[in-house]
Amino acid sequence: MAKQQNVFAFIDGDKKTRKEQARAVRALGLEAQRQLDESQPKKDFNAGFPKRRWSSGGQPRRHSGRGASILHDGGVKVAGHTAATAYPFCAGPNLGASGPPIGEDLYGGGLFCADPWDLYRRGIISGMAMLLFGTVGTGKSSLSKSWTTRLVQFGKKLAVASDLKGEWTEVIHRLKGKVIQIGPGLPTRLNPLEEGVRPSIDRMGNPLSDEGWAMMVRTRRLSILTTIVKILTGQDDLTPAENNALQEGVEGAIAIAERAGRMMIIPDVIEALKVAEKESPRKISDACEDLVMSLERLHTGDVGGMFDGLSTVTFESDVPAVSIDTAALRGATQTGRRVASACCGTWIEAMVTNPDGGQRLVVYEEGWDAVTSRADLERMVENWKLARDYGIFNILILHKVSDLNMAGDQGSQMAAMAKSLLADADIKVIYRQDAAALRATTEELELNDKERQMLKTLPKGTGLWRLGQKTFHVSNDLTDEEEPLFDTDQRLRASGDTGDDDAFVTVGDHRFTDWAAPGAGKDVA
Structure with a gap:
């Protein structure tokens, strides 16, 4: 295209004269532009291409709608119910086939598979914890056992901190794991007070020194002793004198254990406190006396003989599963059970919270009882926060959301810690809820009307999975061999390996559940 021509002129005179001169200048400019366009032929951009031939309707004109090659659809906004009615055969999103199969995605997504470490890697969840809700008889225990068992088949490890009913004993035996039964x-x-498993690196990623390891062990021992004293005395916190006395007791117990050439035990702390009672100022001496009377309950009280000596069992980090069966404590006092729960939980977590130990699931059964204990609740909150550092995934099993309110009065620190468990759990599985618990469940989990109505009538073994902002309607499918193994409605069977390995298939040196064995895909619905 020719360059536009500009005409410059000086215009002077009155108003009328200036207008006439301006018109003349514009006319000159247009004439100069016309002459320039005629002197430079126009470039034919269609040269070399076949001549366009239009239909009988002629060349498309603006707004005619003819000859259009691309249609842009702006979409139509409709309600979810209307869209579901118009497109009834559309399926929801699917998580893919990474991880063990759990069952069928009833929203039409096909097989539902889930691996928490893979979900975290893909950014679907940001917290390594799960809350499982369901009333009695809805199948929540079967889900926890089937999913964790299948994850073990995928290379993960399992730890049950305190099995109050002994329901996991046979499951652990079937996995060739280790069951530790404790009770009067x-x-x-x-x-x-065991040291636990020493990690190879510290929190900063540097090789862990002997001094750093000694400090970690000392801190852990002071923590469990403080927890035990709080439970036994009913205090929310220790006094400064008691804290000082307990530190002297731990330092003295270390020396006693070194002279004896063994691991520190509770009686060493008691002996060291008695020595400090005689040598310390009166205020600390009185605190030592009180601590001695409290800790002696572990030696002669209702939990005597369980935590007052060297461990008779060892933790084997290479076993696929381990649990502590505390069913024998059901007849003990509430204080005794809480002390036992704190000791068992601390012992097993000292073993499994090692980044070098691989990926491990930690299951907390009967969460309604655990949240009422400050020691258990504080330990769970810590594990929730540090799960990614430890390489663990936590599973807390509750009957209903309102069970978390049992932790303490509204506005209390205990209630706040319980609520943090709910907020930090990115996987929430809800099985059928009764009418009384439905309102609290809807409000706390922000369910919509459809999900609320669904929770009233969910069949056994079917639940809603909330993974971050995604919701799935999943049925937990069990094989014929798995059903009797995971059935908690039957009376507890005797613990131990019965020799019945029908639920597993041996291929070479490996053992699989019947759905995981090579060539057994037909068993998965």
Whole structure:
């Protein structure tokens, strides 16, 4: 295209004269532009291409709608119910086939598979914790056992901190794991002051030094002893004198254990406190006396003989599963059960919270009881926050959302800690809820009307999975061999390996559940 021509002129005179001169200048400019266009032929951009031939309707004109090659659809906004009616055969999103199969996605997504570590890697969840809700008889226990068992087949490890009913004993035996049964009259002892498994690196990623390891062990021992004293005395916190006395007791117990050439035990702390009672100022001496009376309950009280000596069992980090069966404690006092739960939980977590130990699932059964204990609640909150550092995934099993309110009065620190468990759990599975619990469930989990109505009538073994902002309607499918193994409605069977391995298939040196064995895909619905 020719360059536009500009005409410059000086215009002077009155108003009328200036207008006439301006018109003349514009006319000159247009004439100069015309002459320039005629002197430079126009470029034919269609040269070399076949001549366009239009239909009988002629060349498309603006707004005619003819000859259009691309249609842009702006979409139509409709309600979800209307869209579901118009497109009834559309399926929801699918998580893919990474991880063990759990069952069928009833929203039409096909097989539902889930691996929490893979979900975290893909950014679907940001917290390594799960809350499982369901009333009695809805199948929540079967889900927890089937999913964790299948994850073990995928290379993960399992730990059950305190099995109050003994429901996991046979499951652990079937996985060729280790069950530690503890209770009054049983020969098993656990030493809550054991060092645990030493990691190879510290929190900064540097090689862990001997001094750093000694400090970690000392801190852990002071923590469990403080927890035990709080439970036994009913205090929310220790006084400065008691804290000082307990530190002197731990330092003295370390020396006693070194002279004896063994691991520190609770009686060493008691002996060191008695020595400090005689040598310390009166205020600390009185605190030592009170601590001695409290800790002696572990030696002679209702939990005597369980935590007052060297451990009679060892933790084997290479076993696929381990659990502590505390069913024998059901007849003990509430204080005794809480002390036992704190000691068992601390012992097993000292073993599994090692980044070098691989990926491990930690299951907390009967969450309604755990949240009422400050020691258990604080330990769970810590594990929730540090799960990614430890390489663990936590599973807390509750009957209903309102069970978390049992932690304490509204506005209290205990209630706030319980609520943090709910907020930090990015996987929430809800099985059928009764009418009384439905309102609290809807409000706390922000369910919509459809999900609320669904929770009233969910069949056994079917639940809603909330993964971050995604919701799935999933049925937990069990094989014929798995159903009797995971059935908690039957009376507890005797613990131990019965020799019945029908639920597993041996291929070479590996053992699989019947759905995971090579060539057994037909068993998966």
